[in-house]
Amino acid sequence: MDFGSFLAAPEIKIKIVTYRDIFQDKAMIENRFGEEYRDRSAILKLDPADFKQLNIKKGDTVILKNSFGKIVVKAEESGYEIPHRGIAYMPNSPWSNMLVSDETGGTGVPKFKDISATVTSAKGEKVTELRF
Amino acid sequence: MEKNYYVCTGCGLLCDDIEVESEKNIINKVYTACRVGVAHMKNAKGETNFLVDNKPVDEATAVREAASILKNAKNPLIFGLGTSTDETQKLAIELAKKTNATLDDTSSFCLGPLVEALLQDKLKTCTLEDVRNKADVIIFWGADPSDSHPRHLSKHSYFPRGSEKQKGWEEERTAIAIDVRKSHTAKICGNYFFQIPPGGDTEFIDALIAALSGKLPKTSYKYPPKKILELANILKGAKFGVIFAGLGLIYSLEDLEPVFRLMKVLNEKANFHLVPMVGHYNMRGFNENLFAETGYVNRVKFEDGIVKHGPEYSVVESLKAKTVDAALIIGSDPLSSLPRSVSKNLLEIPVISIDPCETLTSKHAKIYINTAVSGVEAGGSATRMDGTKVSFKPVVETVHPSDEAILKKIMEAV
Incomplete structure (x- = not known):
């Protein structure tokens, strides 16, 4: 277990796997700058044990950070039966893309579904706005 | 009364059975389309x-x-x-x-490399109509059509009766999901959901090839060999199998060689086709x-x-x-x-x-x-995910x- 997880405000290393969500797609078509699209995109689904370790409640915000970016999203338990500690899920969106590496090894294909980041409680900080 | 059907351009399925009610060039109601399709067609500006x-x-x-x-x-x-x-x-x-x-x-x-391989005749493929009419073993690999292509299972790949599949999904089709998480599609596949770790696809393919060839399947992540052997047995028995390949599979591979290897062995033992899960x-x-x-x-x-x-x-x-x-x-x-x-x-x-x-x-x-x-306000033609040409009017x-x-x-x- 990494040192960060013993801190008073625990920091956990995770791998984020992105996926498609029909409700989020619909919300994007209707208004990609709207609240519904943000609510359905800027969300991280964690293993219950990781969730507990972060000392947060459902819907609390967390900070996701790596060398490519930092975003604030809401967190919840994934609801998957099989434990997946260290792996979290997030719908593919401009939010997840803020953390995707530009390292492609010259292939032209970024690792959209394989994002390494740290997660900590955002202590009430608001979800990142969609803008440049 | 003759019905007026439209094509939905909301995703790569290009569903061609859509009815609408419109007034003064505003679409008020959309019938038959999925949640995404309805939003797409009513996307007023x-x-x-x-x-x-x-x-x-x-x-x-x-x-x-x-x-x-x-x-x-x-x-x-x-x-x-x-x-x-x-x-x-x-x-x-x-x-x-x-x-x-x-x-x-x-x-x-x-999915460019996969479409390229299909255009170069490196992979056996089929149409969605073939799938509806004939398919008995359907694999969703790194794909979750229930979210990305919502009518895929109901219109083509699993639930409908087909000309050679009159008893339907209950008796004549087996749907299999291979994925890193239990997606909505994986839930539908029930006991035929094979959960693998992220990045574990190449190893799973090689283990499956071993099982298809009568050898003991091994993976570094210790996937139960018995389950892989069971899967291999189902695939061997396929009269008309199809793999729907999604981004989850493609992003996990360095190149398409493992897919070519698997398709070769599957077609030595059974009859398998591949269709890319094209989004746009x-x-x-x-x-x-x-x-x-x-x-x-x-x-x-x-x-x-x-x-x-x-x-x-x-x-x-x-x-x-x-x-x-x-x-x-x-x-x-x-x-x-x-x-x-x-x-x-x-x-x-x-x-x-x-x-x-x-x-x-x-x-x-x-x-x-x-x-x-x-596709809503302008017409033209397009190619469906399986290579079928579709024309549409506004x-x-x-x-x-x-x-x-x-x-x-x-x-x-x-």
């Missing part, structure tokens, strides 16, 4: 917008300014086109030739149109009659290396869909955005031209010009 530096202009000014950017660029990037008709895509290819442009589309960072309604059309013209499905650079091709001409590498000095983006939002670490470089060059929706890219574009929704009339009409005008002005 405001006035026509032609913006230069975020200030309203007339169409002629926007077209003239766009042509001027392309003319003055040494290496413009033309990108997008997955939600454009064949007719628009062919014009974009001509425009790329005329302006010595780098031309690429979203297949460059998703005409991404495959772009690949086919460019392939017919150049022999490549994406990532090309035109230079005085010569075609260059390679990863350095992909949208991602071109933006990373800053080799392009202007961009014409058609029906795509790279500022949202590409890694921000790459797409931020678009802010340093003049961008022309041609799109029916206001997007992050259109908001930061030098020129924005708000066009008709392809559902309603609009004041918005089509992307085809705008490209024609830019072409004349360049």
